[in-house]
Amino acid sequence: MALAPVSDRLAADATSRRRPVRPQGRAPGRVPIGYLFVSLYTLLALAFGILPAVYAVFLAFTKVDGGFAGFDNFVKVVTDFRFVPAVLHVTFYLVIWLIMLVVFVVVLALIVHAVKVRWAGTALRFVYYLPGALAGASSVLLWLFVLDPTASPVSGLLRLMGMNSFVQVIQPGNLPAIFAIIAFWTGAGGWIVIMYGALNNVSSDVIEAARIDGANAVQIALRIQLPMLRKWIAYMGVMSLAAGTQLFVEPQLLSQASNAVVPNDYSVNQLAYQYAFQQNDFNGAAAISLILLLVALLLSWVFVTRGGLFEKE
């Protein structure tokens, strides 16, 4: 076997030094355990994420009897008298909730981070996280009591705002704010803990340097901590947006609890549900689901690009 020229061997050495963990470099007989780890997730994602989405695409472009429908289903749902109100409801809710979430989560995380007394900081984080432990439908059930002036522990506050009955509380104009408050209460705690972790990652040298340069706590927060949190805020935005556009549980339960005073077609997702199960029109429901998916993807793209989520340090 002829030896390769020295220059080639040197080049090969250099390459292997620079990239030491290529798959080919794996020791013989070692199990690709990574594939095993992701396999279950991939299977579940395929079964309950990708396949239903593909099926929804198929349904959205077909008629009840299976023929190609073109954009008919989309036209039908968009011109439905309930569609525009549902979109507006979800939009108002999202605007209120996302602003509330970003502002309060960041401010509260900064405050917790600034607390130097160890037990006080831990206690605060625990208190913030606590409401999040009560998630989903159970939290809405709890809120049904809070929102009813005859049973609420804060009935005095509700009456001060001129609300003496449950129906007065759940007036259409109040609903976006109510849903935003419920969602904030149950979701914000977890995000505060995440932001707190992210703040811990900000190098103490940088903070120290700023302090020596004469920056006070507010200036440090605004000029150093906030810009460094940008990615995490964008991440929170994307995740919350995806969850928020799917508003369903809160209005659905409130609708049942209020004997339909809160309509059962309040949100876009509820409208899709009405199409599927009230009108037995799975094609229309699929069309709404796809519209929702497209909008969520588009808005997420804005957050990802503007927030620099995938930029490397």
Added chain:
Amino acid sequence: MVGIHNVVRSRRRAALTAAALGVASVLLALTGCSSGGSTGSSNGSYGFPEAKQDTSSRITVWVDADRQAAVKAFEKDNPETKIKVVTYDGSANGSNSFKTKMQLFDRAGSGWPDVVFSSQNTDAAWASQKTAGKQAFAAVLDKGLVPKTILDGFAEGALNPCTVEGQVYCLRNDLAQAVLWYNKSLMDKFGYTLPTTWEDYQALGEKVAKEHPGYIVGTAGDAWTPEVFMWGSKCQANDITGPRTVTVNTDTTECKRAATLLDTLRENGTVPVVSVFTPEFVKKYTGKVLMMPGPAWYAGAIFNNPQSLNVPAGQLGVAAPLPWNGEDKAVTGNVGGGTWFISSHSKNLKAAEKFVQYVTTADAYQVELAPGYPAYAEAAQKWVAKQDASKYYATPLQPIVTAASQIWDGWGYGIFSQEAIWAKTITPGVTAGKTIVDMLPAWQQAIENQAKVDGYTVK
């Protein structure tokens, strides 16, 4: 961090329609059945395609919590018939579980229960119809499956909510005709005489507001308010003229007079916009209900119920529905009343029929245990006699019997819920200070819109 992902995602994932569609697709794949929906169907002798029958097979029965007593009574008297009981929410408050589940079973091609109890009168409208090429869920009952003698034994008009295009698709459990409930002791104490027309009723309400503020003569806070007041006034808001046609006309004297009555009494506080099932109602109005037009089931659910108004024995009276001035005959509305369906997919129609016939007609349940007024005439007579004998009521219950045949037939049973439309259109408006009279056009528009998306032609 894993935690927050789960929290944020799981909150709504369960609700995703895409997931529901996914489940449907998985079910489709598993059953390998994408067409038809009937199991081994052949045209049966009862007027619908039947599944292959097995008279020894167990039947599955879906009931709400209240109807478990009916199942127990049946099991006691018929130990040889095997039953599997599934308790569900009985479609309460328009949750549509019944319809939703049946549509998923339709898509999967299997899984239907044999018998279903429903508390919504809108169910026959969809259960009797083929949808998306799938066999209608409800079995036709009057083509031999249920004996004619049994069908004829139901009170006049009792099977109207079950009848679509002249065929009967369900049996009625109980009737929910509206009558005028009143507190005889209070009326005597205040020196008032019972009103004999709606105009009298309104005048008395205005008098009560002045002379005895705090006392009420009715409520308008529930979703069935239109079924008590508008239906009882012959307001043509829900005239179902065919399986997919409806006439809506709220711009009539009949609608306006009922709306005006409600507005007047609402404003003076004698007909508050408070649901009878709220803690607020019990807290504010226990001992303060002078009169209350409402369905027959108010007796057990509200008046003679320790959790609600808890009116002591010997005080509660009942009067027949009121006519309007110049009309010789009173009509009344209907607020619910349960129905029993037999599945057209059942593999044991004989047992299913036996069960449904028992729970609607047998004294052991309808007379002894049932809380509501039985739809089966013979049972109803015995039930009334039993109630009269209980000495709870201050007056005879005959007006309820009379009212059973006075339900106005100009208000039909379509696929969409009039209660839900009223609740979302009128209730928030009233709470915000508008009058019902002013909102009649909005109500009309809301009904038309809903009817159209459900495939109705509106006239």
